[in-house]
Amino acid sequence: MNRIDRIFAGHRSRGEKALMPFLTAGDPDLETTERLLEVAQRAGASVCELGIAFSDPIADGPVIQASMAHALGGGASPGRVLEMVARVRPKLKMGLVAMVSYSIVHRLGVGAFVRDAEQAGIDGCIFPDLPIEESGEACDAVAGAGLACSFLIAPTTPTDRAAQIAGASSGFVYVLSRGGLTGEQMELPAGLGGRIEGLRSVTDLPIAVGFGVSSRDQVRRVLEVADAAIVGSAIMRRVAARRDDGQDAVVEEVVEFMSELGEGLITGVSL
Numbered sequence: 001m002n003r004i005d006r007i008f009a010g011h012r013s014r015g016e017k018a019l020m021p022f023l024t025a026g027d028p029d030l031e032t033t034e035r036l037l038e039v040a041q042r043a044g045a046s047v048c049e050l051g052i053a054f055s056d057p058i059a060d061g062p063v064i065q066a067s068m069a070h071a072l073g074g075g076a077s078p079g080r081v082l083e084m085v086a087r088v089r090p091k092l093k094m095g096l097v098a099m100v101s102y103s104i105v106h107r108l109g110v111g112a113f114v115r116d117a118e119q120a121g122i123d124g125c126i127f128p129d130l131p132i133e134e135s136g137e138a139c140d141a142v143a144g145a146g147l148a149c150s151f152l153i154a155p156t157t158p159t160d161r162a163a164q165i166a167g168a169s170s171g172f173v174y175v176l177s178r179g180g181l182t183g184e185q186m187e188l189p190a191g192l193g194g195r196i197e198g199l200r201s202v203t204d205l206p207i208a209v210g211f212g213v214s215s216r217d218q219v220r221r222v223l224e225v226a227d228a229a230i231v232g233s234a235i236m237r238r239v240a241a242r243r244d245d246g247q248d249a250v251v252e253e254v255v256e257f258m259s260e261l262g263e264g265l266i267t268g269v270s271l
């Protein structure tokens with residue numbers, strides 16, 4: 001098992017659930033991202049999604065779009081991101097998953113990107129713009145490097161296709177709580193529990209829920225039905241709010257919020 005598998009297996013054995021924050025690598029700069037990864041782990045994160053900035057992000061709302069634009073403006077290239085990961089990896093036990101457009105990976109070369117990611121300390125990949133029908137080469141490369149490869153399932157995905165997506169995934173399945181773009185929501189959509197129950201009939205993989213999860217109470221509600229809660233826009237909005245105040249201010253803001261999110265973790269629940 002790779003690190004992602006070990007983490008979720010450990011949670012399952014202890015009756016625990018997982019918090020999965022998302023960070024845009026390079027916002028406000030790579031040095032701050034490195035510190036925020038350590039902060040996330042101390043706040044109770046089990047796995048962190050690390051977004052590699054792309055000029056035309058897929059399904060991202062205005063907060064993440066602006067965050068990626070800022071990171072690109074600061075020179076956060078894939079190579080520099082992986083160099084940062086290699087520096088911080090010895091300090092981390094949590095899993096690291098690269099959220100990266102397949103356009104970037106294709107341009108760099110699938111084998112080269114996956115090799116460099118694995119050597120840097122990445123444990124898994126999410127290619128949000130890669131159709132399952134065209135994913136064979138990427139899945140083979142990721143599996144060959146011993147990494148996880150997770151795909152996204154939308155609310156509108158038909159049942160048979162959801163089963164196909166789950167079957168192609170490894171590590172965990174990423175379930176979108178709602179359609180549309182990423183961003184904070186006041187309420188989680190109805191019917192989420194039923195969708196997850198249906199998925200559990202076709203996969204034994206852990207199920208992580210993202211898109212709109214933005215508070216401690218929402219983390220707790222997600223974890224009543226899923227194995228992991230993913231929080232992204234709510235974190236990066238706080239990064240943006242303190243971006244001009246310096247690295248320490250950004251870290252302080254995120255420490256407080258991630259610690260609050262960590263209070264939503266549920267223990268003693270059978271997965």
